[in-house]
Amino acid sequence: xxxxxxxxxxRLSRMLEELQExxxxxxxxxxxxxDPELFELEKERIFSRSWVYLxxxxxxxxxxxxxxxxxxNNPYILVRGEDGVVRALLDMCRHRGMRVCRAELGNxxxxxxxxxxxxxxxxxxxIGVPAEREAFGQDFNKEEWGLVPIPRxxxxxxxxxxxxxxxxxxxxxxxxxxxxxLELVTKRSPQGLEVLGPPQRWVVHTDxxxxxxxxxxxxxxxxxxxxxxxxxxxxxxxxxxxMYGEQIHIPGKGHGSMVVGAPPGAKxxxxxxxxxxMLERARTSYPTREQFETARETRILLVTLFPxxxxxxxxxxxxxxxxxAVPMLTFRVWHPLGPGRIEIFSWALVEKDAPxxxxxxxxHSYLRFFGSSGTFEQDDTEIWSHVAHNAATTQxxxxxxxxxxxxxxxxxxxxxxxxxAYGLNFTDANMRNFHRRYLEMLLS
Amino acid sequence: xxxxxxxxxxxTIEKVQTRNGERLRISAPRxxxxxxxxxxxxxxxxxxxxxxxxRLLSTPFGPDEDGVEARPLSDLILFGGEHG
Numbered sequence: 001x002x003x004x005x006x007x008x009x010x011r012l013s014r015m016l017e018e019l020q021e022x023x024x025x026x027x028x029x030x031x032x033x034x035d036p037e038l039f040e041l042e043k044e045r046i047f048s049r050s051w052v053y054l055x056x057x058x059x060x061x062x063x064x065x066x067x068x069x070x071x072x073n074n075p076y077i078l079v080r081g082e083d084g085v086v087r088a089l090l091d092m093c094r095h096r097g098m099r100v101c102r103a104e105l106g107n108x109x110x111x112x113x114x115x116x117x118x119x120x121x122x123x124x125x126x127i128g129v130p131a132e133r134e135a136f137g138q139d140f141n142k143e144e145w146g147l148v149p150i151p152r153x154x155x156x157x158x159x160x161x162x163x164x165x166x167x168x169x170x171x172x173x174x175x176x177x178x179x180x181x182l183e184l185v186t187k188r189s190p191q192g193l194e195v196l197g198p199p200q201r202w203v204v205h206t207d208x209x210x211x212x213x214x215x216x217x218x219x220x221x222x223x224x225x226x227x228x229x230x231x232x233x234x235x236x237x238x239x240x241x242x243m244y245g246e247q248i249h250i251p252g253k254g255h256g257s258m259v260v261g262a263p264p265g266a267k268x269x270x271x272x273x274x275x276x277x278m279l280e281r282a283r284t285s286y287p288t289r290e291q292f293e294t295a296r297e298t299r300i301l302l303v304t305l306f307p308x309x310x311x312x313x314x315x316x317x318x319x320x321x322x323x324x325a326v327p328m329l330t331f332r333v334w335h336p337l338g339p340g341r342i343e344i345f346s347w348a349l350v351e352k353d354a355p356x357x358x359x360x361x362x363x364h365s366y367l368r369f370f371g372s373s374g375t376f377e378q379d380d381t382e383i384w385s386h387v388a389h390n391a392a393t394t395q396x397x398x399x400x401x402x403x404x405x406x407x408x409x410x411x412x413x414x415x416x417x418x419x420x421a422y423g424l425n426f427t428d429a430n431m432r433n434f435h436r437r438y439l440e441m442l443l444s
Numbered sequence: 445x446x447x448x449x450x451x452x453x454x455x456t457i458e459k460v461q462t463r464n465g466e467r468l469r470i471s472a473p474r475x476x477x478x479x480x481x482x483x484x485x486x487x488x489x490x491x492x493x494x495x496x497x498x499r500l501l502s503t504p505f506g507p508d509e510d511g512v513e514a515r516p517l518s519d520l521i522l523f524g525g526e527h528g
Contacts, residue, residue: 082494103451107496112452112504119504127498130505134514 012037015360017443023435026404026428031111033207033391034340045442046307047072051161051166051174053309054078054088055332056160056349058194064107067198071162076150077101078160081123082109088150088162089124100147105198111147120147122435157186158193177418178255181248181303183287184295185329187312189278190285191352193329196363199345200371206384207391208308208334208342209438214380215302215310215332216256216431219243220405225379233320234369238263242300245404245425246415254306254437257355261297270296273311273325275313275358278351290416304430306437308334318364328365340388341409344381387412403428403435475506 008016018029032038050199054069055078066079068091077100091099097127098115101108112119119128126149132140152163154171156179161171168174175182186192204211214221219242222235229235245260256268262268271279272295286292286392300314333345347364350359354411369376390396406427415421422429445458453474460469460480468486471478472513 101451106450108450108452109494110452110501112501115503119501121494121498123497128501128504131508132502133508266523 002224008041008156009037012041013118016439019435020439020443022400023403023432023439026402026407026432027400028399028403028431028435029397030391030399031397033210034397035392036339039336039339041442043072045444046438047164047336048170049163049165049441050307051152051163051168051171051305052307053305054153054160054162056193056195056331056347057086057155057160058157058352059105059198060086060218062107064103064109065105066108066122067105068101068103069162071150071164071212072165072336075099076162077111077147079108079122081121083123086153086155086160087122087124088153089120089147090150092148093118094126094145094147106317118145124149142362156182159186160360167353174253175255176253177250177307178253178257178303178305180291180418181257181259181301184291184298184301185303185311185349187286187291188274188295189351189353190281193349194352194361195350196350196366199347201343201345202372203337203343204381204385205341206381206388207340208336208385209434210384211334211342211344211380212304212308212435213309213431214384215312216434217258217428219245219258219260219425221383225383226376228379229369229375234317235377236266236268237264238266240426241266243424243426245300246412246421246423247425247427247429248415248417248419248421249417249430249433251433252437254434256304256433258302258425258430259294259298259417260300260425262299268299268315269325272298272301272313272327274327278354278358281353294416304434306434308336309410309428312370314369316365316369316386318361318368322361326361326365328362328369330366330370340392346377403431477506 005144015031015130019032022028052071055067059067060078060080063080063082063084064347066077069076069078077091078084078088091101093113093115095118096115098113100111100113100120106285108122110119110121117130118126119401121127126142126145149349150162151166152168154161156171156175222242223239232237241263243261244263245258247258249256282295283292302312304310311331313327315325318326329349331347332350335343335345337343350362367373371377406429409422409424409427412421412423445456447454447456453472456471458469460467467480467482469478469480
């Protein structure tokens with residue numbers, strides 16, 4: 001692994017060496033979860049060079065549909081032009097820098113700046129300047145003053161990502177083998193997914209990595225953090241239910257997945273409990289037989305992409321009286337606002353061709369358990385904020401956390417999917433893989 | 445009558461009866477402009493590309509007045525006159 005390089009202060013350099021030395025031994029220093037100087041380095045070396053999830057294409061299906069999305073503190077108008085092409089345009093007037101669009105979503109053919117009225121078509125071109133001739137003369141060239149597009153914009157199965165680095169590898173290369181696991185939801189139906197409304201958004205006083213780790217690898221927390229839901233009969237009776245699955249990481253990429261089956265003896269319907277007709281469609285919709293057979297045994301699926309996107313697709317019940325199971329799917333972005341501060345963007349999604357009754361039930365399942373009103377969500381965010389607080393205390397910041405779970409596990413040779421899989425989901429393997437990639441990017 | 449609104453403006457739209465026919469009145473209350481279009485004009489709108497509307501919006505606050513010469517204020521300031 002690379003040595004800590006120039007461009008990093010001696011203080012940060014020493015601290016990163018501590019992380020580098022500890023990671024293979026399963027030791028991670030607390031301070032990395034709340035440090036202003038490290039956050040500045042993360043902005044420059046992680047978030048200015050990574051593919052960041054912006055939106056699902058079903059959020060902007062028609063010409064003129066737009067949503068505002070953020071990479072670091074940069075606001076982008078993600079808009080479908082009259083020509084049908086999706087663009088991400090920096091929401092900053094080229095004249096004096098005002099936001100030309102202040103609504104978080106809407107439909108517009110043109111954007112008119114509220115400062116001096118410069119007006120842009122939804123493909124970014126500047127087309128109108130008040131008193132153009134008097135103010136800027138005859139030879140003013142509007143073509144030079146369009147809205148600035150994001151350096152890179154690419155999509156995978158309807159998932160739209162942006163990258164601030166013009167030299168970044170392609171999205172396909174960035175994702176690598178994690179695509180197999182993404183496809184377990186994106187290709188479950190030939191019609192693909194659609195969002196159920198706009199994202200819920202809220203601010204949490206925690207570090208983006210703490211939130212991410214929970215969804216990437218921490219099957220172990222469910223038995224305590226979410227115990228009240230087990231007591232209510234909403235989560236499976238066996239408190240170790242999330243242990244019965246495979247944990248898979250993609251070496252060198254930082255991505256990972258958890259594929260959880262039914263606890264031994266538990267009677268849970270196959271294929272997450274999706275309706276039978278959806279199971280039948282999936283049979284021919286998945287690219288490979290291995291993906292279909294894996295999906296049939298899955299009850300909970302999580303996928304996390306480096307650096308800050310996760311989805312969670314668990315079997316649930318919309319309420320305690322409901323007989324039967326209703327799975328839900330949430331996409332989320334752990335958007336970094338500052339050291340120890342994030343904004344969560346959380347969407348509910350469902351297959352476009354799912355039955356209407358099911359769409360309504362899955363939306364209830366989502367609202368009950370995830371999103372700003374969700375019980376599981378509130379359990380998690382409360383804990384994440386206290387850990388981030390302790391990570392910045394004068395005494396606590398020097399402690400090293402235990403990432404040794406599953407350190408001696410051997411990979412499962414029979415797992416049908418790509419990546420390195422472990423047959424027991426109680427392991428920190430995905431987190432250790434994430435931190436290797438994290439360090440690699442910070443140091444290069 | 446109904447209104448159509450986005451972040452940038454609001455327009456009201458209504459069908460108006462003339463003595464022998466009908467038109468669609470589109471009004472922009474904030475700008476103070478209004479236009480009454482007949483079916484043939486409206487039909488012509490249906491084949492306009494976005495470029496047409498971009499051209500119309502090249503003066504984002506309504507038409508610039510032609511032939512108005514912007515004179516320096518100093519032209520109007522008189523020295524040596526009755527107040528000189």
